[in-house]
């Protein structure tokens with residue numbers, strides 16, 4: 001049974017990046033819980049935003065086409081809100097290596113803009129930010145937890161690491177209620193499934209839905225903490241309503257560690273008709289590969305009484321059911 005979420009009925013919620021994968025799923029859930037939802041997103045062509053993600057709720061949310069780099073506009077929309085979920089980011093690891101300045105602008109300066117707008121105009125707003133497990137880079141101990149040092153291997157992860165620190169600094173220096181949730185390999189409906197530039201598991205889902213083969217670099221033996229998007233959404237909403245986690249970083253990651261090859265095989269089993277194939281690593285991907293990502297979710301379980309619901313097959317079946325209906329909106 002799905003965990004009961006805290007009441008956010010009537011709360012004014014701003015979701016930066018609300019046209020993206022995680023932000024749009026969050027928007028659906030916030031609306032279901034009775035919140036007033038504003039989505040702030042610029043539909044960045046290098047990220048996974050998709051207007052169709054909010055098609056079913058477009059008449060029930062306020063949609064602002066805006067860039068988080070536009071300080072005046074974003075300040076205006078932060079001013080009167082109760083909660084700010086920051087799901088806006090430039091989200092491609094390979095793109096960040098090709099265009100490091102763009103990644104720096106969005107993932108660092110953009111976050112400073114949100115924080116500074118909150119500090120100047122609405123210091124009490126609850127600020128929930130998303131970090132990524134790839135900030136850790138190659139692990140020094142396993143399972144890693146929130147005390148693990150960070151050695152990111154790509155520019156996106158480095159900038160995510162820095163911007164997370166900005167969030168914690170504003171919490172500490174100005175007493176603002178901030179929380180960081182770190183995610184890892186999120187999958188589910190509304191993901192960007194058309195390009196290998198984003199999370200590999202969602203790209204594999206896209207290939208499987210089209211009956212195409214899945215190609216794995218190397219042996220695919222590296223482990224990942226895959227997590228279903230609804231679980232991330234629950235974690236975000238729980239964090240937004242808990243004072244206990246102000247100033248905290250929490251890993252909201254799956255319970256089970258699957259290898260990349262196991263993930264591909266499960267996707268083919270539940271979704272696709274293609275085969276799983278293995279090829280040598282391309283140099284540019286090998287250079288930023290992090291190896292095993294085995295991470296503990298003990299802290300968030302303890303502090304927010306959160307746990308992932310259902311198992312991998314349940315999540316894949318729900319993912320298939322969604323994309324079978326709407327595939328044309330996600331794959332050209």
Ligand SMILES: NC(=O)c1ccc[n+]([C@@H]2O[C@H](COP(=O)([O-])OP(=O)(O)OC[C@H]3O[C@@H](n4cnc5c(N)ncnc54)[C@H](O)[C@@H]3O)[C@@H](O)[C@H]2O)c1
Nearest residue numbers: 017020021022042043044047048049067068088089183186
């Ligand atoms: N998907 C995952 O597996 C995963 C894992 C770890 C962390 N995260 C983090 O979760 C957050 C959301 O990721 P996602 O998977 O939903 O990504 P996504 O690419 O689907 O969504 C990001 C959204 O941000 C918007 N955006 C980008 N630049 C913007 C700007 N300058 N101004 C306004 N909006 C802008 C995009 O248009 C897009 O709609 C990000 O912070 C990401 O780093 C995601």
